[in-house]
Structure formats: C-alpha cells, structure tokens
Amino acid sequence: xxxxxxxxxxxxxxxxxxxxxxxxxxxxxxxxxxxxxxxxxxxxxxxxxxxxxxxxxxxxxxxxxxxxxxxxxxxxxxxxxxxxxxxxxxxxxxxxxxxxxxxxxxxxxxxxxxxxxxxxxxxxxxxxxxxxxxxxxxxxxxxxxxxxxxxxxxxxxxxxxxxxx
Amino acid sequence: xxxxxxxxxxxxxxxxxxxxxxxxxxxxxxxxxxxxxxxxxxxxxxxxxxxxxxxxxxxxxxxxxxxxxxxxxxxxxxxxxxxxxxxxxxxxxxxxxxxxxxxxxxxxxxxxxxxxxxxxxxxxxxxxxxxxxxxxxxxxxxxxxxxxxxxxxxxxxxxxxxxxxxxxxxxxxxxxxxxx
Numbered sequence: 001x002x003x004x005x006x007x008x009x010x011x012x013x014x015x016x017x018x019x020x021x022x023x024x025x026x027x028x029x030x031x032x033x034x035x036x037x038x039x040x041x042x043x044x045x046x047x048x049x050x051x052x053x054x055x056x057x058x059x060x061x062x063x064x065x066x067x068x069x070x071x072x073x074x075x076x077x078x079x080x081x082x083x084x085x086x087x088x089x090x091x092x093x094x095x096x097x098x099x100x101x102x103x104x105x106x107x108x109x110x111x112x113x114x115x116x117x118x119x120x121x122x123x124x125x126x127x128x129x130x131x132x133x134x135x136x137x138x139x140x141x142x143x144x145x146x147x148x149x150x151x152x153x154x155x156x157x158x159x160x161x162x163x164x165x
Numbered sequence: 166x167x168x169x170x171x172x173x174x175x176x177x178x179x180x181x182x183x184x185x186x187x188x189x190x191x192x193x194x195x196x197x198x199x200x201x202x203x204x205x206x207x208x209x210x211x212x213x214x215x216x217x218x219x220x221x222x223x224x225x226x227x228x229x230x231x232x233x234x235x236x237x238x239x240x241x242x243x244x245x246x247x248x249x250x251x252x253x254x255x256x257x258x259x260x261x262x263x264x265x266x267x268x269x270x271x272x273x274x275x276x277x278x279x280x281x282x283x284x285x286x287x288x289x290x291x292x293x294x295x296x297x298x299x300x301x302x303x304x305x306x307x308x309x310x311x312x313x314x315x316x317x318x319x320x321x322x323x324x325x326x327x328x329x330x331x332x333x334x335x336x337x338x339x340x341x342x343x344x345x
Contacts, residue, residue, distance in 0.1 A: 133277070134242045141276055150276025157244050157285045162324055165252050165287070 006046045006082070013041055027085040032071075035088040036098040039073060043103050048075040048084060051100065054110035056118040059089075060144035067091035069120055073100070090120065099125040117142040184317030187231075187257060188310040189219035194230035194254065196247060199237025201264040201296040208299040220306055227253040232309070234302075238266035239279040251286050257321050259313070261290045261305055264297055271295060 007019055010028060017038065018029040030038045042048040053074040059065030067089035075084045090097055099122035100107040111122040112131040119140030122128060130137065137153060139146055170176070193215075197205050209215050209223055224230040227250045239247055251260065262282055265271035268291045270280035282288060289312065290305045316323040 132242075146276070148275060153276060154241050154279055155284070157241075157248075157279075159284065160248055160251065160286050162287045 006042075006084070009045065010038070010041065014038055025083065025085060027087060029087045029089075032088045032090045032097055035071070035073075035086065036100065036103075038086060039075075039100055039103055042075055042084065042086070047077045047079060048082070050076040050078050051104035051106050051110070052076050052083075054100070054107055054114055056114045056120055056142075058118065058142065058144045065089065069095050069118060071097055071114075071120065094121060095119070096121040096123050098123045101125055116140070119143065180318045181314070183319045184314045187317060188313040191220040191232045191259075191306065191310070192222045192224050192230040193220055193232040193234050194224055194227055194250070195234055195236065196250065197234075197236040198239060198243065199264075199266060199296075201236035201267070204296045204299055204302065205234060205236045205263065208302045213299040213303065215303065215306070218303060218306055218310070227251075228255065230254060231258045232306075233258065233260045234263055235260065235267040235282055236263040236296075238271060238273050239282055241277050241279060244279050244282075244285055247282065248286055257317070257324065259289045259309060260287060261292060261302075261309065262288045263292045263302060263305075265293065265295045268293070 007026065007028075011017055011019065014030065014034055014037070016031055016034060020027050020029070028038065051073065053072070055072045055074075057070040057072065059068055059070055068091040069089065071088045071090065073086040075086060076082065077084075088097065097120065099111055101111065101122075102124065108125070108127070109131055111125055112127070112129060114120050115122060115125075115128055116130040116133055117140055129135070133141070139151060139153075141150065195202065195205055207213055209221075215221055220232065227233075231254065233251060233254060235247065251258075262268045266273060266278070267282050268288075270278050272295075274280070279285065283291075290309050292301050292305045294301055
C-alpha cells in the first residue's frame with residue numbers, strides 16, 4: 001500500500017491531480033500538459049526509479065471518458081516497494097503526449113509500442129519508429145475503429161511460383 | 166529375347182532410381198513458429214522416430230535441406246522471411262504445410278496472420294489438425310514420398326510444369342473482407 005505522504009505531496013504540488021483507488025492500487029489522473037511534470041516529480045521527489053509499463057486504452061464511443069486515448073504509466077519505487085499508476089487522456093486527430101524517455105530510458109521501446117499499435121505520438125522521443133509491426137504498415141491496429149481482419153495488409157505479399165524459386 | 170541376369174541385378178529407369186534416392190533421403194528444414202513445432206519435434210524424437218522413413222536429418226540451414234516443413238502460424242512480418250528461406254533452398258525441394266494455421270490461418274483470422282501460406286508460395290502436402298499428431302505428419306511424409314516416386318524426374322521437369330503453378334494461384338481468391 002502506497003504511503004499517504006506521496007499522495008498528499010503530489011496533491012499539494014499539482015492541484016489539478018485526481019486521485020482514485022481500486023483494490024489497493026492508487027491511480028493519479030493528470031491533464032496531458034502536466035503529465036511530464038507529474039512523472040518527473042514522482043521520480044525526483046518520491047523515488048519512483050522504475051517505469052514498469054507504458055500502455056494505452058482506446059475509449060472510442062465511450063461518452064463517459066474524458067478523451068479518446070487513456071495513457072497508462074505504471075511506476076514503481078523499488079526501495080520502498082510502492083507501485084503507482086499515472087493516467088492521462090489525449091485525443092484529436094494526432095494525439096500527442098510528452099515523451100518520458102528523458103526520465104526513464106526504459107520508456108523508449110514502451111512508447112514505440114504504443115505509437116505502433118495506437119498511433120499516439122510522443123513528443124521528444126529520440127527514435128519514434130514502429131516496434132512490432134512491419135515498417136510498411138500504415139494503420140494502428142489496436143484502435144477500436146480498425147477492423148479485426150485488417151485492411152488487406154495480410155494479403156499484400158508477392159506470390160512466388162515454383163518456376164521462380 | 167530372353168536375357169538372363171543374375172539375381173542381384175535390377176533393371177530400372179534412371180528417373181525412377183533418382184526419385185527412389187530422393188524420396189528416401191529427405192532432409193527436412195523445420196520452420197516451427199507455434200505448437201505444431203512441438204509435434205514436429207516429437208516426430209523427430211525417439212518415440213515416433215522419423216528416421217524410420219529416411220527423413221531423419223533435420224537441417225537448420227535451407228542450403229542443406231530439401232523439405233520445408235512449415236509448422237505453425239505465419240505472421241505478415243514473417244512471410245518475407247519464409248519466402249526467403251524457400252528461395253534459398255536448392256532444387257529438388259518440397260514443402261509441407263503442417264497444421265490448420267499454416268494451411269488456412271486456423272483460428273487466427275486477424276489482420277496480421279497469413280491465411281494459408283499457399284497464397285504466397287508453393288505447397289506439396291497439407292496436414293490437417295490443430296496440431297496434427299506425429300502420425301499424421303509421418304503419413305504426409307509417406308504420401309510425399311509416393312508423390313516423389315510417382316512424378317519425380319532426373320531433370321526436375323515435373324516441378325517446372327505450368328499446371329503445377331496454376332493450382333496455388335487458383336486459391337488466391339481475394340474476396341471482400343467481412344467487417345471492413
């Protein structure tokens with residue numbers, strides 16, 4: 001269970017922060033323009049030295065969601081054994097959040113994966129290329145408006161007949 | 166005119182002799198990407214023992230093998246790799262599509278899984294099953310041996326026949342995708 005001084009300290013620093021808890025897991029929801037400052041304060045002041053995961057949720061057609069994409073940062077303080085989830089919501093035609101690579105090097109591939117599958121841009125990322133899908137892929141397939149069977153990418157290969165192989 | 170031959174002399178066609186040699190010395194190249202690969206390993210291991218059928222020597226280099234066994238689903242990013250491995254193999258060569266995923270995509274009817282490798286490369290034998298039992302793979306190798314014996318030629322002209330190339334093409338029916 002995370003210590004209350006962290007939550008109280010963060011609330012004092014960032015009045016716009018919303019705090020909620022689910023099954024003992026504390027979650028801070030920050031506005032997208034503040035999320036980098038929030039992550040930096042958690043690292044520098046409260047010892048969250050490990051970024052366990054960066055992932056994303058697509059809230060398409062969910063009117064109760066603040067915006068379309070919910071970014072999720074899972075942090076850990078390995079000395080005090082604390083875990084904390086930081087969330088933010090972005091939307092628009094080109095959803096963009098500041099990159100966390102300058103805080104944790106491990107964010108590099110995690111953010112590339114989110115860019116690959118959700119199409120969320122990370123401002124200031126040193127090398128924002130696709131991570132898992134082929135470079136020629138054009139869509140972001142974990143978006144809810146992407147069809148399950150794709151847009152014909154799986155048929156887009158040359159046929160090699162016997163005589164040419 | 167009767168010709169008397171000793172008992173240990175056999176008269177045959179050179180084509181059949183070459184086919185007989187080829188069918189009994191298949192060197193498989195395993196392309197195992199999923200659970201079919203486990204059954205493929207079991208097929209090669211001591212209990213089922215593929216060595217009994219002259220296909221013992223699994224080679225992990227396409228340059229040294231003449232039977233490609235595609236075991237498991239092939240992702241779109243993997244298909245160029247598979248095609249390159251197939252192109253690197255030397256003639257004469259054959260291909261077994263092992264399991265539902267390699268043959269049809271199986272349950273993975275998604276954007277990133279090839280819906281049957283025969284859309285993009287030649288296949289000689291299909292093995293159904295999810296995954297197939299080792300006995301099924303052995304049966305397909307026996308069937309492939311029969312095929313090699315039946316139509317194999319020294320010059321490999323059976324492989325160059327145009328009608329053999331039409332068959333995989335006919336499977337390339339691109340119907341409009343559901344859900345798009």
